Amino acid sequence: MYRVVTPETESELNAYYQLRWELLRKPFNLPLGSERDEYDSVALHRMMLDPDGRPIAVGRLFVGGDEAQIRFMGLLPEYRGQGLGARMVEDLEALARSEKVKRLVMNARQEAVEFYRKCGFLEVGEGPVSFGRIPHRQMIKSLAPLQTIQYRPEWCQDLATRWSRGIPISEKMGMQITHYDGHSFHLGANLAANLNVHDTMFAGSIYSQCVLAGWGLIWLQLKELGLLGDTVLAEGSIRYYRPVKASPEARVAREGMPAALLPLRNNESARFQLSVQLYSGGKLAAEFTGKYVVQPPKKR
Numbered sequence: 689m690y691r692v693v694t695p696e697t698e699s700e701l702n703a704y705y706q707l708r709w710e711l712l713r714k715p716f717n718l719p720l721g722s723e724r725d726e727y728d729s730v731a732l733h734r735m736m737l738d739p740d741g742r743p744i745a746v747g748r749l750f751v752g753g754d755e756a757q758i759r760f761m762g763l764l765p766e767y768r769g770q771g772l773g774a775r776m777v778e779d780l781e782a783l784a785r786s787e788k789v790k791r792l793v794m795n796a797r798q799e800a801v802e803f804y805r806k807c808g809f810l811e812v813g814e815g816p817v818s819f820g821r822i823p824h825r826q827m828i829k830s831l832a833p834l835q836t837i838q839y840r841p842e843w844c845q846d847l848a849t850r851w852s853r854g855i856p857i858s859e860k861m862g863m864q865i866t867h868y869d870g871h872s873f874h875l876g877a878n879l880a881a882n883l884n885v886h887d888t889m890f891a892g893s894i895y896s897q898c899v900l901a902g903w904g905l906i907w908l909q910l911k912e913l914g915l916l917g918d919t920v921l922a923e924g925s926i927r928y929y930r931p932v933k934a935s936p937e938a939r940v941a942r943e944g945m946p947a948a949l950l951p952l953r954n955n956e957s958a959r960f961q962l963s964v965q966l967y968s969g970g971k972l973a974a975e976f977t978g979k980y981v982v983q984p985p986k987k988r
């Protein structure tokens with residue numbers, strides 16, 4: 689039986705760092721010692737043992753607030769290709785969940801990107817170049833799954849992950865996708881995180897929640913059509929009908945889409961209007977009208 693253990697004793701830790709060096713530094717002719725960094729003393733370490741108790745894989749988790757980073761993951765070549773690498777990631781993920789982490793992040797070497805994708809990570813951009821020659825891709829996996837979403841849950845999860853990375857304030861506002869059925873999209877927010885001096889929801893937060901709901905629906909509709917595009921808000925107006933005192937939820941229906949998005953097929957921008965309703969505890973509290981423009985992706 690293969691087991692994942694925490695190296696604790698001096699000899700276990702020596703074996704752990706030795707294997708880390710052999711797998712991840714020796715192939716680049718880097719000296720012993722180069723396999724360690726200043727976070728090792730505060731990070732969490734895992735090592736996999738084969739049925740004879742021989743160390744065969746290592747991995748490290750560093751927890752920092754809402755995020756945890758996986759680093760120094762490696763498995764002996766003769767054990768690869770039988771699901772053991774994925775088991776190491778699962779173990780590190782379980783560890784992160786037990787630390788109440790919201791997101792796992794990591795920088796993957798190009799040849800490991802597909803492996804991490806299979807483990808549920810999303811590629812979000814360029815990472816660092818190690819030793820001046822090994823480029824990495826930044827990858828991220830959200831650990832707060834959208835259990836209530838039945839239709840396209842994985843797309844909604846992708847969207848939530850992109851928002852938490854690209855628009856950090858959406859996370860501070862407690863934005864959460866609550867519904868998507870291919871036609872309409874609902875986005876909730878945490879009232880407590882958006883209060884004004886009157887203990888009701890801040891008008892600017894209501895506006896942001898509506899804008900983001902419209903943007904989110906467009907992103908999902910683009911995916912439904914297999915199209916790519918960059919969405920911006922060109923014009924927006926809002927009417928506030930009543931103070932928001934409970935469970936703010938923005939609701940938007942696809943209206944003119946998908947037809948409105950079709951100009952993108954001819955490499956032309958799509959322009960259209962969306963109306964977003966903001967409900968407070970189920971009562972209509974605000975109505976936002978936005979003119980969105982979706983531009984074809986820029987040629988690189």
Ligand SMILES: CC(C)(COP(=O)(O)OP(=O)(O)OC[C@H]1O[C@@H](n2cnc3c(N)ncnc32)[C@H](O)[C@@H]1OP(=O)(O)O)[C@@H](O)C(=O)NCCC(=O)NCCS
Pocket residue numbers: 711761762763764767768769770771772773774775795796797799800802803804806
């Ligand atoms: C990356 C690594 C840990 C993967 O371990 P592994 O045990 O071979 O991976 P698994 O067998 O668990 O693979 C899980 C899935 O990923 C896929 N996968 C694994 N490595 C892959 C690769 N290099 N390219 C494409 N797919 C890969 C597998 O086919 C499998 O897919 P499936 O679920 O559809 O069957 C291992 O190859 C390794 O240690 N590499 C060298 C060190 C390294 O690159 N570490 C990462 C640093 S960023």
